[in-house]
Every structure is written in structure tokens, then in C-alpha cells.
Amino acid sequence: MKHLDFKITTWKRLYFKDDQDLEKTISDLYKGFTPYEIESEECEDLCDTEEFIGVNENDGSSTIEIYDNNKLIWDNSYTSEVNRKLKND
Numbered sequence: 001m002k003h004l005d006f007k008i009t010t011w012k013r014l015y016f017k018d019d020q021d022l023e024k025t026i027s028d029l030y031k032g033f034t035p036y037e038i039e040s041e042e043c044e045d046l047c048d049t050e051e052f053i054g055v056n057e058n059d060g061s062s063t064i065e066i067y068d069n070n071k072l073i074w075d076n077s078y079t080s081e082v083n084r085k086l087k088n089d
Helices: 022-030 078-088
Strands: 002-006 008-015 042-052 064-068 071-075
Touching: none
Parallel strands: none
Antiparallel strands: 002 064, 008 042, 064 071
């Protein structure tokens, strides 16, 4: 199958009970908990917040990849761009 994958960023929202101790939530985040580890009632994807991520925002790693029969044939990573440039020089 031929396909293109691309990376996006989006926001999620956690909903809490009315009696949630938000100071404990903040403390847990300071301790290194991820939002997935925070106790909540529900998690919602905020779809209207989707944005494409560029290579600069992804530490030079690819954010677009093209596959042919599940084999990566092209990506936009810094390393691939340099290799393509060297190959064409």
C-alpha cells in the first residue's frame, strides 16, 4: 500500500470531578507525571487545535514520510535532506 504519514500536534483536555485537588494535580506534574498519569474523569481530543509540525519543531526528525508497500522511500528529516544533497552534488 502506498501512503503518506505526517506529524501533527493537538491539544487534549482532562475533565475532573468538582472535588479534584488541583494542588495535588500540579504537584504530580512537577514530580514528572505525564497528563496520562493524572487522575481524571474523561479525556477529550480538541480536534480544532490540530497543527502540522515542521522539522524544526521536531528536532530535525521527519514530520512527513512516504511509504511504498510499507517501505519508507522518502522523508523530510534533516539527515535525509543532507544525504539527498550530497548524492546530487
